[in-house]
Amino acid sequence: MLFWQILIDGFAISSLYALAATGFTLIFGVSGVLNLSHGALMVAAAVGAWALNSQFGSGAYLGAVFGVATGVVLTLLTYGIVVRPLQRSLRIREEEKEIFILTATLLWGIMIQELIAYFFTNNAKSVLPVVGGVVHIASVRTPANEIFTAIVCWVAIAILWFIVNRTRAGKSVLAASMNPRGVTLLGVELSSVYIAVWVIYGVLVGVAGVLLGMFLGVSSYSAGPLTASAFSIVVLGGLGSVPGSLIAAYAVGYLETITAYTISPAYRSIPALLLVVLVMYLRPRGLLGRR
Amino acid sequence: MKPWDKLVRVGVLCAGAAVLALSVGTGAGAQDKGPIKIGVIAEAQSVAGSSIPQAAQLAAEEINAKGGVDGRKVEIISYDNHSSAAESVRAFQRAVSQDHVNAVIASYVSEVVLALEPWAARLKTVMVTPGAASDVITANIAKNYDAMKYTFHGYLTSGALSELVCAAGKDILVDGLKMKTAVIMSEDAAWTTPLDAGYEKCLPQIGLKVLDHIRFSPDTTDFTPIFNQIEAKKPDVIITGISHVGTQPTVQWKSQQVPIPMFGISSQATNSTFWKDTNGATAGVLFQAVSGPGVATTEKTLPFVAAFKKKFGNEPSYAGYTSYDEVYYITEAIKRAGSTDGDKLVDAMEKTDYVGTIGRIQFLPKGDPHVHGLKTGKGFITGLMLQWQDGKQVNLWPKDLANGKLKFPSFIKVAAGQ
Numbered sequence: 001m002l003f004w005q006i007l008i009d010g011f012a013i014s015s016l017y018a019l020a021a022t023g024f025t026l027i028f029g030v031s032g033v034l035n036l037s038h039g040a041l042m043v044a045a046a047v048g049a050w051a052l053n054s055q056f057g058s059g060a061y062l063g064a065v066f067g068v069a070t071g072v073v074l075t076l077l078t079y080g081i082v083v084r085p086l087q088r089s090l091r092i093r094e095e096e097k098e099i100f101i102l103t104a105t106l107l108w109g110i111m112i113q114e115l116i117a118y119f120f121t122n123n124a125k126s127v128l129p130v131v132g133g134v135v136h137i138a139s140v141r142t143p144a145n146e147i148f149t150a151i152v153c154w155v156a157i158a159i160l161w162f163i164v165n166r167t168r169a170g171k172s173v174l175a176a177s178m179n180p181r182g183v184t185l186l187g188v189e190l191s192s193v194y195i196a197v198w199v200i201y202g203v204l205v206g207v208a209g210v211l212l213g214m215f216l217g218v219s220s221y222s223a224g225p226l227t228a229s230a231f232s233i234v235v236l237g238g239l240g241s242v243p244g245s246l247i248a249a250y251a252v253g254y255l256e257t258i259t260a261y262t263i264s265p266a267y268r269s270i271p272a273l274l275l276v277v278l279v280m281y282l283r284p285r286g287l288l289g290r291r
Numbered sequence: 292m293k294p295w296d297k298l299v300r301v302g303v304l305c306a307g308a309a310v311l312a313l314s315v316g317t318g319a320g321a322q323d324k325g326p327i328k329i330g331v332i333a334e335a336q337s338v339a340g341s342s343i344p345q346a347a348q349l350a351a352e353e354i355n356a357k358g359g360v361d362g363r364k365v366e367i368i369s370y371d372n373h374s375s376a377a378e379s380v381r382a383f384q385r386a387v388s389q390d391h392v393n394a395v396i397a398s399y400v401s402e403v404v405l406a407l408e409p410w411a412a413r414l415k416t417v418m419v420t421p422g423a424a425s426d427v428i429t430a431n432i433a434k435n436y437d438a439m440k441y442t443f444h445g446y447l448t449s450g451a452l453s454e455l456v457c458a459a460g461k462d463i464l465v466d467g468l469k470m471k472t473a474v475i476m477s478e479d480a481a482w483t484t485p486l487d488a489g490y491e492k493c494l495p496q497i498g499l500k501v502l503d504h505i506r507f508s509p510d511t512t513d514f515t516p517i518f519n520q521i522e523a524k525k526p527d528v529i530i531t532g533i534s535h536v537g538t539q540p541t542v543q544w545k546s547q548q549v550p551i552p553m554f555g556i557s558s559q560a561t562n563s564t565f566w567k568d569t570n571g572a573t574a575g576v577l578f579q580a581v582s583g584p585g586v587a588t589t590e591k592t593l594p595f596v597a598a599f600k601k602k603f604g605n606e607p608s609y610a611g612y613t614s615y616d617e618v619y620y621i622t623e624a625i626k627r628a629g630s631t632d633g634d635k636l637v638d639a640m641e642k643t644d645y646v647g648t649i650g651r652i653q654f655l656p657k658g659d660p661h662v663h664g665l666k667t668g669k670g671f672i673t674g675l676m677l678q679w680q681d682g683k684q685v686n687l688w689p690k691d692l693a694n695g696k697l698k699f700p701s702f703i704k705v706a707a708g709q
Contacts, residue, residue: 005519009513009515009516013513053570054567054568054570055567117336118336121336121337121338121341121564122336122337122374123337123338123537123538123559123562123564123568124536124537124538124539124568125538125568126538126539126542126568126569126570126572127570128570129546129570132546134546134547134548141547141548143546143547143548145546216512216513216539216543217512217538217539217542217543219538220336222512225510257516260513260515260516261516261519265507265508265511265513265514265516265517266479266506266507266508266511268511268513
């Protein structure tokens with residue numbers, strides 16, 4: 001009973017972690033940006049979905065779509081007004097740009113978080129689930145929404161895999177992550193590749209945020225911890241490696257779930273953080289890192 | 292040092308001294324003539340906290356419209372503390388030394404009020420909390436009355452809350468639903484320590500055996516393991532002690548269809564927005580409150596709610612009711628004292644006998660272990676027990692103020708009939 005409970009509950013939460021971390025690692029792998037406003041973007045997407053439904057009675061589907069759209073728009077704004085001007089700036093030295101972008105996205109995230117708290121209060125919100133009710137799997141009462149979450153996450157990841165590996169646009173994204181200069185020499189406009197990646201990232205962030213809002217609920221306070229958990233998963237899996245992030249997401253998700261069930265929910269995140277420290281110590285490039 | 296620098300330094304020093312002298316001068320002179328100033332330090336970004344300055348403002352405007360206090364206007368100066376104890380302390384210092392407030396209404400977070408308590412003592416300024424619950428606040432006053440007497444507890448202490456929950460539980464759960472067992476589920480925070488101790492003591496007294504006691508971190512987002520642990524014990528009811536969290540356990544209770552009712556303190560459930568925040572998952576949740584929509588606890592309750600709604604467009608949170616009353620009884624005390632001097636004001640506050648929106652307000656006297664806490668029970672404050680039903684908060688207890696009947700969603704398994 002407990003075994004099945006952990007298996008099912010852990011799978012749903014891990015899938016969500018995987019989806020959230022995939023976008024984070026993708027954007028780092030391709031454009032070298034560590035986006036510390038990641039968590040705030042997810043929260044904004046969830047709050048967008050919540051607001052449209054609860055304030056305007058739009059229904060679950062329209063709300064969810066609006067939430068994802070909020071995520072995409074804010075992500076593009078992040079790129080357009082925070083990241084890109086810094087990348088193109090001639091006054092910042094090339095080797096310092098990374099730290100500038102890191103700081104700028106962190107501050108941007110805090111701004112989004114504070115705006116959400118200002119307009120919608122810092123009380124937690126939950127997004128109306130697209131599917132309700134419960135199903136019994138191996139005598140475990142599982143919310144149907146949990147299964148829905150896992151399925152959507154995997155479908156999104158599969159679509160991402162297909163785009164990157166099987167389409168021309170995707171292949172140039174992949175190539176750009178390996179050798180940006182080479183891609184330019186082949187006549188691919190690097191800036192359009194970047195915009196494509198940020199759009200994909202926006203969709204992933206939006207979907208992950210809305211699903212999180214349905215599954216666990218979010219508040220403006222969630223922004224920081226969400227960025228931190230995506231960051232630790234990505235570091236564990238190897239920066240820039242999507243398969244690495246997927247494995248790491250499941251390792252962290254299950255470790256947390258097992259801890260919560262067998263030891264105490266209060267210590268939920270501790271073993272996973274210890275694991276990150278251990279991997280840093282023994283294998284600094286992460287599980288599947290390239291460098 | 293260049294002569295020019297020297298000159299600048301001296302200049303700055305002189306200017307500083309002049310400002311200081313000026314501010315001290317106006318402070319002392321204006322104290323008993325100008326407006327009565329009440330500082331309000333609150334969590335403006337949270338639903339519970341945002342009502343605090345609003346309700347205080349409403350009370351001040353009402354008093355001013357009737358001519359003020361002995362001709363003096365009441366002025367509210369509010370400070371947003373961003374839910375931080377450190378910012379609250381800075382705000383308190385600024386309120387007293389710069390803005391020269393005569394009294395302070397502060398916060399619904401126990402940790403914040405506990406941080407401010409020594410400052411109320413040091414600066415000899417009366418402070419009333421409209422919403423914090425920790426028993427330690429009044430225990431501190433009892434321990435060192437002469438120094439700490441400036442703090443007043445304008446809301447119920449956790450110990451008092453647990454007793455009111457048990458009193459309602461006796462009627463609704465034990466006598467009504469023939470329940471026998473309970474699990475206590477509370478967040479790990481300053482205010483729940485005495486609450487849980489109170490539950491542990493009074494639940495067996497009313498006939499509910501406590502099977503387990505779960506304290507969880509306020510950072511918890513996934514409550515599945517907690518509800519599983521509770522279900523495994525097969526209790527008849529979950530007795531709650533939650534305030535910092537609310538939406539998440541409630542939503543997950545519904546989505547996982549935990550078949551056990553929740554009953555007790557759920558501060559966020561007292562907010563009128565809670566139905567929307569949880570997308571209706573709160574249907575069936577039973578929660579203690581000092582006020583409820585449409586419940587005329589006293590003759591002042593409903594007019595206050597109507598005026599608040601008209602002015603701000605939403606319903607006041609629980610701390611709004613208390614904050615509104617506090618402005619009234621602080622200004623009354625100033626009138627009786629004939630002075631805004633800290634010590635005289637404390638004496639006058641202790642003699643408060645005021646019927647407010649949540650009941651009759653009297654403070655426990657010196658010598659009581661909860662000195663400056665509110666008197667509770669019949670004739671003072673009894674509290675209510677409400678339940679969320681179809682988007683509305685319906686009052687079930689006490690019987691003479693009830694405006695509805697107990698109703699659970701279909702996934703809740705309780706013995707039929709009340």
